[in-house]
Amino acid sequence: MSVGYLTSDLLSPVRHGFFTRRGGASSGVFAGLNCALSSSDQGDAVRINRARVAAAMGVAPEGLATVPQVHSADVIVVERGGAAAGSADAMVSSVPGVALGILTADCMPILLADDEAGVVGAAHAGWKGALGGVIENTVEAMVGRGAERLRIRAAIGPAISQAAYEVGPEMLEDFMVEDPEAVRYFAQGKGDRLMFDLVGFGLDRLRAAGVEAEWIGRCTYREPDTFFSYRRATHRLEADYGRLISVVRLN
Incomplete structure (x- = not known):
């Protein structure tokens, strides 16, 4: 079975893919294309999966750049493929042949490109x-490599939708400290629970940074046969979960 991935017309003609869980070598709760070496999946299966992703993007396995992710606002500039030193949650590159890969399982995978300047980013x-500012920092890093805000296009891949993202009132308090108008991203749920619009927040942040952006409209939680989901795995009391990969590269 070939690997499956989704694309955004907004990023065309830049080569990219929001990969699904289909077409991988992993089994069990990781069944399909789990690309996280940090998971408890078999390492050989993950390496096979990542090699299939690299091939689909037209690069050698060593041309796929990834970085340990820690929910930070940090961005690194990538000059070559492989595992990056240190940790961060976004990468930018202006090197042809390097593919940037971001892992997610409900969080937003954001791919960005200024095709004219030859600069790409992944967050x-x-x-x-x-x-914390990872979106704005990614845009700034791209501008630092020669991109222009008005030319940057961004697409948010499969992510958890508001209807599936229940949170506590303390999260609203965290947001209100940063932005008194953040209440617009929260809808009332059951009892004191709230439903958070992560994608809406991400789109607004991208647009406020001067970037044209879209969401491809797919919810990780609602499509178990297609996407991995941390929250769904938690609700099912599963011991671990797979991670999706989203990749962008210069042509």
Whole structure:
């Protein structure tokens, strides 16, 4: 079975893919294309999966760059493929042949490109990273490599939708400290629970940074056959969960 991935017309003609869980070598709760070496999945299966992703993006396995992700606002500039030193939650590159890979399982995978300038970016944005500024920092890093804000296009891949993202009132308090108008991203749930619009928050942050952006409209939680989901795995009391990979590269 070939690997499956989704694309955004907004990023065309830049080569990219929001990979699903289909077409991988992993089994059990990781069944399919789990690309996280940090998971408890078999390492050989994960390496096979990552090699299939690299091939689909037209690069050698060593041309796929990833970085340990820690829900930060940190961005690194990537000059070559492979595992990056240190940790961060976003990468930018202006080197042809290098593919940037971000892992997610409900958080937003954001792929960005200024095709004219030859600069691409990839960000892992959960609520902590997005609130902390990882989106703005990624755009700034791209501008630092020669991109222009008005030319940058961004697409948010499969992520948890508001209807599936229940949070506590303390999270609203965290947001209100940063932005008194953040209440617009929260809808009332059951009891004191709230439903958070992570994607809406991400889109607004991208647009406020001067970037044209879209969400591809797919919820990780609602499509178990297609996407991994940390929250769904938690609700099912599963011991671990797979991670999706989203990749962008210069042509």
